[in-house]
Amino acid sequence: MAAYIARRIGQALLVIWLAYTLVFLAVQLLPNDPVTIFLSADAAADPATIAAMKAQYGYDQPLIVQYFSQLAGLFTGDFGYSLASGQPVAERIGAVVGSTLVLASSAFVTAVVFAVVLVASATLARKAWLKRLVLNLPPLFAAVPVFWLGLVLLQVLSIKLGIMSLFPDGSFASIAVPVLVLAIHVSAPIAQVLLKSVDNVHAQPFIDVLRAKGASPSWIFFRHTLKNAAAPAMTISGITVGTLLAGSVITETVFARSGLGQVVLQSVTAQDVALVQGLVLLTATAFVVVNLVVDLLYPLLDPRILKSGTHGAPRALVA
Amino acid sequence: MGNTNPPAKRRIRASLSVKILTVLSVATLALSACGSGAPATGNAAGPVSTEPVQGGTFVYAEVAPINNWQTQAARFYEKSNVLNSVLDRLTYFDTESGKLVSWIASEFSASKDQTEFTFTIRDGVTFSDGTPLDAKAVKENLDALGLGIKDAQVAPNVDFASYKSSKVVGKNQVKVTLKAPDANFLRATSSVTAGLVSPATLKLDNAGQSAIAKIIGSGPFVFESEKTDEEVTFAKRADYKWAPETAPNQGAAYLDKLVVKYLPEVAHRAGAVQTGQVDLVRGLQPVDEQALKSSGDQVLPAQGVDLTTNMAAVRIGNGKLADAKVRQALQVGIDRQSIKDTVLSDSYVIADSVLNHAAPGFIDLSADLAYNPEKSKALLDEAGWVVGADGVREKDGKKLELTITSSNNSVVIKPAFELIEQQWREIGVKLINRAADNTFLATAMIDPNIEFFGTRQFAYGGLGPVFGPANNTQTLNADTELNALFAKERAATSEAEHKELVAEEQRQLVTEKALSLVLWDEVQVYGGNSDAHVEFTSGTAPIFQGAWKTGK
Numbered sequence: 001m002a003a004y005i006a007r008r009i010g011q012a013l014l015v016i017w018l019a020y021t022l023v024f025l026a027v028q029l030l031p032n033d034p035v036t037i038f039l040s041a042d043a044a045a046d047p048a049t050i051a052a053m054k055a056q057y058g059y060d061q062p063l064i065v066q067y068f069s070q071l072a073g074l075f076t077g078d079f080g081y082s083l084a085s086g087q088p089v090a091e092r093i094g095a096v097v098g099s100t101l102v103l104a105s106s107a108f109v110t111a112v113v114f115a116v117v118l119v120a121s122a123t124l125a126r127k128a129w130l131k132r133l134v135l136n137l138p139p140l141f142a143a144v145p146v147f148w149l150g151l152v153l154l155q156v157l158s159i160k161l162g163i164m165s166l167f168p169d170g171s172f173a174s175i176a177v178p179v180l181v182l183a184i185h186v187s188a189p190i191a192q193v194l195l196k197s198v199d200n201v202h203a204q205p206f207i208d209v210l211r212a213k214g215a216s217p218s219w220i221f222f223r224h225t226l227k228n229a230a231a232p233a234m235t236i237s238g239i240t241v242g243t244l245l246a247g248s249v250i251t252e253t254v255f256a257r258s259g260l261g262q263v264v265l266q267s268v269t270a271q272d273v274a275l276v277q278g279l280v281l282l283t284a285t286a287f288v289v290v291n292l293v294v295d296l297l298y299p300l301l302d303p304r305i306l307k308s309g310t311h312g313a314p315r316a317l318v319a
Numbered sequence: 320m321g322n323t324n325p326p327a328k329r330r331i332r333a334s335l336s337v338k339i340l341t342v343l344s345v346a347t348l349a350l351s352a353c354g355s356g357a358p359a360t361g362n363a364a365g366p367v368s369t370e371p372v373q374g375g376t377f378v379y380a381e382v383a384p385i386n387n388w389q390t391q392a393a394r395f396y397e398k399s400n401v402l403n404s405v406l407d408r409l410t411y412f413d414t415e416s417g418k419l420v421s422w423i424a425s426e427f428s429a430s431k432d433q434t435e436f437t438f439t440i441r442d443g444v445t446f447s448d449g450t451p452l453d454a455k456a457v458k459e460n461l462d463a464l465g466l467g468i469k470d471a472q473v474a475p476n477v478d479f480a481s482y483k484s485s486k487v488v489g490k491n492q493v494k495v496t497l498k499a500p501d502a503n504f505l506r507a508t509s510s511v512t513a514g515l516v517s518p519a520t521l522k523l524d525n526a527g528q529s530a531i532a533k534i535i536g537s538g539p540f541v542f543e544s545e546k547t548d549e550e551v552t553f554a555k556r557a558d559y560k561w562a563p564e565t566a567p568n569q570g571a572a573y574l575d576k577l578v579v580k581y582l583p584e585v586a587h588r589a590g591a592v593q594t595g596q597v598d599l600v601r602g603l604q605p606v607d608e609q610a611l612k613s614s615g616d617q618v619l620p621a622q623g624v625d626l627t628t629n630m631a632a633v634r635i636g637n638g639k640l641a642d643a644k645v646r647q648a649l650q651v652g653i654d655r656q657s658i659k660d661t662v663l664s665d666s667y668v669i670a671d672s673v674l675n676h677a678a679p680g681f682i683d684l685s686a687d688l689a690y691n692p693e694k695s696k697a698l699l700d701e702a703g704w705v706v707g708a709d710g711v712r713e714k715d716g717k718k719l720e721l722t723i724t725s726s727n728n729s730v731v732i733k734p735a736f737e738l739i740e741q742q743w744r745e746i747g748v749k750l751i752n753r754a755a756d757n758t759f760l761a762t763a764m765i766d767p768n769i770e771f772f773g774t775r776q777f778a779y780g781g782l783g784p785v786f787g788p789a790n791n792t793q794t795l796n797a798d799t800e801l802n803a804l805f806a807k808e809r810a811a812t813s814e815a816e817h818k819e820l821v822a823e824e825q826r827q828l829v830t831e832k833a834l835s836l837v838l839w840d841e842v843q844v845y846g847g848n849s850d851a852h853v854e855f856t857s858g859t860a861p862i863f864q865g866a867w868k869t870g871k
């Protein structure tokens with residue numbers, strides 16, 4: 001077990017470091033340095049000011065020095081300086097990350113509940129039409145664009161009916177509606193994968209044995225099927241971190257919420273290089289950490305993973 | 320209060336029972352709202368106004384959140400519209416009379432050769448931290464504007480490029496000396512980017528000077544609280560009594576509070592006003608104007624007298640556009656009336672020069688700007704660009720493909736250039752439209768291979784700061800003849816001479832050199848609730864000091 005955990009953590013750190021290095025190199029491919037880009041927003045930037053600012057933020061150093069000093073900065077919590085906002089990157093991100101965490105985690109939990117409810121009702125439905133209807137929901141959810149659903153809901157609920165604010169005002173609706181919009185989109189892949197693996201589990205002999213013993217369908221589903229079908233759904237849940245973050249960008253814009261979404265939008269449009277680097281690093285870390293957690297949970301579902309050494313097995317089901 | 324309100328405005332601040340009632344009566348309301356006409360428009364005035372109402376909270380929606388509030392960088396509406404209520408300036412430009420009037424400077428004068436300026440500072444003005452706004456504080460501000468603040472990495476203000484030094488003279492006077500004559504210097508002191516801040520603010524580092532909470536001004540509103548990227552709240556300053564000379568309200572603001580919110584989604588702006596969730600919103604789309612008028616709310620076009628018209632500015636020295644004939648062909652290859660009819664609205668005025676119609680010194684060049692595709696084709700033929708197999712003209716193996724960049728600040732800039740793309744195709748020119756793509760803009764700003772920069776810029780008097788300097792991000796190169804003309808204009812010693820030289824600048828830029836392909840006068844279209852009464856500065860910023868609400 002310890003070796004398994006150590007290997008997984010080592011891989012995670014490697015991925016984060018590679019992501020950071022790639023972004024650093026990508027920034028060097030930009031036609032100009034961060035200071036010149038920032039100052040070009042106004043007319044006639046003074047060359048002396050450009051030089052002074054470059055020196056101030058270390059952009060005048062040789063590449064290799066910049067790379068290692070920035071890398072060293074990360075360990076002390078120094079993520080650089082966001083020129084466009086005039087704040088340290090850590091401060092800029094720190095001020096809003098909580099809002100996104102609340103949105104994304106609530107949406108994730110809601111999405112998982114949605115997916116389980118959907119799959120349970122599809123599996124346990126007695127009427128054929130109901131089953132067909134429920135089965136068609138995930139593709140529909142995946143197809144509905146987040147911004148469109150958000151716009152329509154605000155148009156109806158806020159502008160036509162006046163029962164919620166266009167702005168985040170702390171009311172239940174202004175929290176629940178964005179969460180719902182994001183959750184619907186994120187639940188689609190989880191539900192689809194879960195449906196498929198429930199089918200796979202149900203095709204296995206031990207289910208026949210349970211049925212023969214007279215177990216009810218719902219008892220079989222909740223006691224046996226779900227646990228056995230969970231691994232692929234967990235894998236896909238880990239991967240939805242990307243969807244969650246991308247969805248948050250859109251949701252936050254549509255619902256005028258503060259959060260990483262607005263910061264991503266601003267930093268990319270203003271080409272605020274240090275901020276973009278910080279955001280990429282944060283996203284990569286979030287992605288890696290969530291997938292690390294998923295990986296560390298697998299052995300709890302299926303102890304065979306630790307023995308066989310074929311640690312890719314659960315993921316193979318997804319493919 | 321006497322004005323014609325539509326029946327029962329729906330308000331989000333309503334109590335729960337009212338909300339339930341609202342849900343039940345939506346259909347009835349929707350019908351009754353359609354019935355009430357009485358649209359109220361105009362640049363300044365709200366509906367038939369009576370006595371201003373004291374008190375209330377005014378909610379204003381801007382289009383994008385702002386984090387960096389550093390005063391000298393307030394060249395974007397999101398910042399200047401808000402800072403206008405927090406910071407006072409030495410002078411004020413009165414749109415109605417077209418004159419510069421006194422504000423914090425009770426008197427101001429220029430030396431004959433436009434190199435020395437004297438400001439007499441009004442007595443009894445204080446910053447909101449209690450520091451007096453005296454001659455010493457003004458000198459510190461002028462130094463920061465003209466020389467920049469090295470320790471805080473604040474660059475000098477472009478409008479103060481000729482600034483040399485200033486000193487306190489007498490009891491309450493400041494004397495400014497310039498390196499070179501500048502007839503437009505006084506006008507630049509009326510700009511929001513020349514807002515006066517407390518000496519304590521000037522001593523802060525860059526992060527401090529960028530934080531709205533730490534920007535201390537002497538304006539009618541004072542920072543109260545902030546929710547990052549969502550809203551900023553300001554409270555009125557009860558002892559405010561130093562409004563610009565021409566302001567109708569000479570005392571404290573009528574409103575108790577001003578809340579600035581952000582509404583990035585353009586589709587909701589009209590609805591936000593109609594439902595009363597905001598009192599005023601900037602960036603109304605032309606398609607929403609009619610809806611707002613028919614619900615009894617207000618469409619408020621604020622004319623940008625302080626700015627140039629919207630234009631495609633030529634990057635001077637660009638190879639494909641080196642020949643003036645090509646640029647002239649493009650100028651008359653634009654059908655401005657069709658842009659207005661298709662993507663704009665009645666709130667927009669077609670440009671007849673590079674200056675707005677209301678700007679001092681404007682001259683009418685409409686005769687030279689008339690749509691004439693036949694003339695365009697003839698000019699391009701003369702310049703040696705021959706129509707190729709695909710309809711795009713070629714010369715020396717190069718195709719006449721041009722790229723435009725612009726920010727997404729204007730809601731109409733992208734569709735306008737889409738239309739120009741079609742119009743130019745007819746004369747054999749291919750336009751690669753990258754308008755409203757801010758990511759592309761950030762690198763294109765410093766790339767001379769991008770032929771056009773779609774923009775409008777603050778122009779306080781002459782056009783030199785807009786088109787002059789060699790490292791200007793708009794044109795990326797200098798034209799020596801033009802620069803000589805700009806220098807002559809700045810050094811003008813009489814008003815008549817200055818006016819004639821500004822006229823010559825316009826003729827050069829629009830007609831002879833055709834370096835500015837002008838489109839429409841700069842205007843910011845605001846949507847206002849029927850209860851809102853608000854006027855605008857010559858820089859299109861709302862004047863909240865004089866604003867009030869009928870219903871509260």
